[in-house]
Amino acid sequence: MGAAQDPNSPVVHLPAGRLRGATEGGVTVFRRVPYAAPPVGGLRWRPAQPRTGWSGTRDATADGPSAPQPYTEGGDPILGGHGSPPFDDDCLTLNLWTPSADDAGRPVLVWIHGGGFVSGSGSLPNYSGEAFARNGDLVVVSINYRIGPLGYLYFGADGAPGAEESGNFWLTDQVAALRWVHDHIAHFGGDPDRITVAGQSGGAVSIAALAGHPDAQGLFRRAILQSPPLGLHIPTPAEYLPRTGAYLRLAGARDVDGLRALSWPQLIEAAQGLFGETTRWGHWPTPFLPVRDGVTLHRHPARTLLYDAAADIDVMVGWTRDEATFGFALDEGYATATRDQVVERIAESFPDRAAEVYGAYEKERAGARPVDVLMDLISDELFRVPCVELAEARAELGRPVWAYEFDFPTPALQGRLAATHCLELPFVFGDFATWSHAPFLSGIDPEVRAGLGHAMHQAWIAFVRTGDPNHPDLPVWERYAAPSRTTLRFDAVTAAVEDPVGVSRRLHHRASP
Incomplete structure (x- = not known):
């Protein structure tokens, strides 16, 4: 029954x-x-x-x-x-x-x-x-x-x-x-x-x-x-309406009532066209935005x-060490990027010192290729630096915030992903069976996987229950605050570290959000 x-x-x-x-x-x-x-x-x-x-x-x-x-x-x-x-x-x-x-x-x-x-x-x-x-x-x-x-x-x-x-x-x-x-x-x-x-x-x-x-x-x-x-630019109405106009054109509709007459598969097909019209080299594709x-x-x-x-509100915020590889590392068009291409992309963000910024990133990663520099730049711009800025600003205001960095690199796909975007999810949810279909978990040592999964899953439970992610199987995880800027680094060996994004934070020297 x-x-x-x-x-x-x-x-x-x-x-x-x-x-x-x-x-x-x-x-x-x-x-x-x-x-x-x-x-x-x-x-x-x-x-x-x-x-x-x-x-x-x-x-x-x-x-x-x-x-x-x-x-x-x-x-x-x-x-x-x-x-x-x-x-x-x-x-x-x-x-x-x-x-x-x-x-x-x-x-x-x-x-x-x-x-x-x-x-x-x-x-x-x-x-x-x-x-x-x-x-x-x-x-x-x-x-x-x-x-x-x-x-x-x-x-x-x-x-x-x-x-x-x-x-x-x-x-x-x-x-x-x-x-x-x-x-x-x-x-x-x-x-x-x-x-x-x-x-x-x-x-x-x-x-x-x-x-x-x-x-x-x-x-x-x-x-x-x-x-x-x-780090995404969130558009104003004036900035967004041209994108809406492009979508209407792709969907073959004059207005919202015309769109309401379409089936949802037709709407999704038009959305695929918007990907092509809004994608730029070296930028995460986002045809739709808030x-x-x-x-x-x-x-x-x-x-x-x-x-x-x-x-x-108690806040916990974190990032993976290699966020950007998720969107780019398996694309041969990026794998073969040249130094000049990457410097040109950096110049969009650092118009007066692109070569200097390239050198700074190159120095931070041993044996860095142009694609590695690009991945670190995109990861910083979209994820790591804005997350740290949020933690900095909340800490400065005396409001509770805990920061973490997921650093565990997956050996899957020839190791090209490293600690990529989304990789922390199965560790957080604590049920690897439901992720068994995911190629990015292939080749991870089961014992290491279980230990890291336990550490993260229990930290999330502790935070939900008490507002403090510490539990007996973690090193002491202090709230984020200057000057230590303590951040918990989740890896095969999890440890509390000081200011792991310090070089990038200073390099981007953005004002607090």
Whole structure:
């Protein structure tokens, strides 16, 4: 008998109706739980709207569709299959894992997936909350939200007839999900006053944006930002509208109403064309971006965690040592880059001293080739230096912040990836079986993998539970603060180090965000 018909399956009574879940791996799981109305038809490119209830008992034992996105059978050569059918517009649902749907008041972890603003899913097996729920006695929630053109297009007040003045529909989805969690998590054994929001890459940018959103105030207490690309330029409406115009042209539509008449596969096909029109050599491709619309997002997300609204939020922020290799190291066009090409790219950021900056990077990495210098530059610009600047600024204001660097290099793919973007994820989630399809884990010593995974998984649990990531199997991890700038370096041997990004921090000498 299936879980939906099993009279012993867990049932939760919510104001909207009853949910029937399942028991998996010793924890209770509820899937495809709706937190907002389906953003279809006239609700496309509108802020998230409340979801009406349902009659009877809703089956919550199977995953819902992921947000529409590009899909290649077999996935990419680094992550393997990343996202799988079905996809659908009706994607505003969440999955939830709990030791028991009781009144225990456990700490809550909400996961926001990344994916370059165009891919990913909270329903991926990779992001199962089972291990966190079981090992940490936590309630874990993973959300789906609109991505790509459905989440990130911006039309503006005059951009197209029938459009909202606001943009960032992805952000309205996330606020709605957080509100749902805050209002309902007690039914699942969670404490609404002890919610931690965690995310990686684009998901970590989301968390920074949520920290400054007026409707998200008080909805979470702690934040974990894994590899946030805070160095991205976040466009103003005037800067974004030409991109929207290019997308309309590629989609063959005159305005937002024309786009609403298209199927989501047609919208995704047009998005692929926008990749080609917006990609620049030596820059991470981002056809879709958040927009500083002045309604949902007033300032760069890197700044939001510095303001009073976020003063009491405990923050953990970190990066991988070789972030950029994820996007470039397997591309032969970059592997054969020349010194002149890289110096020319550096000149875009350092117009008056490109050769000097090249030399500084070359000196920091023994035997550095031009592509190595480029990878370090991109990693610094997008990830490492902005993360350190965030930690510096919060520490200077006396606000809690912990910093880490993931330094463990994978031997997979001839070692070309090193400690690449996303590599920390399986170690954090503590369940390597759900990542067994990922090529970038190939060849890692099982004993080293288990030890590093334990160290990271338990640190995340400790932070969610207490706001302090220290646990007995870690070296002492102090809060980030000058002059020591203590950062925990996760590697085969994990250690607390002082100012590991100091050379880059001084080289870029940016003002605090």
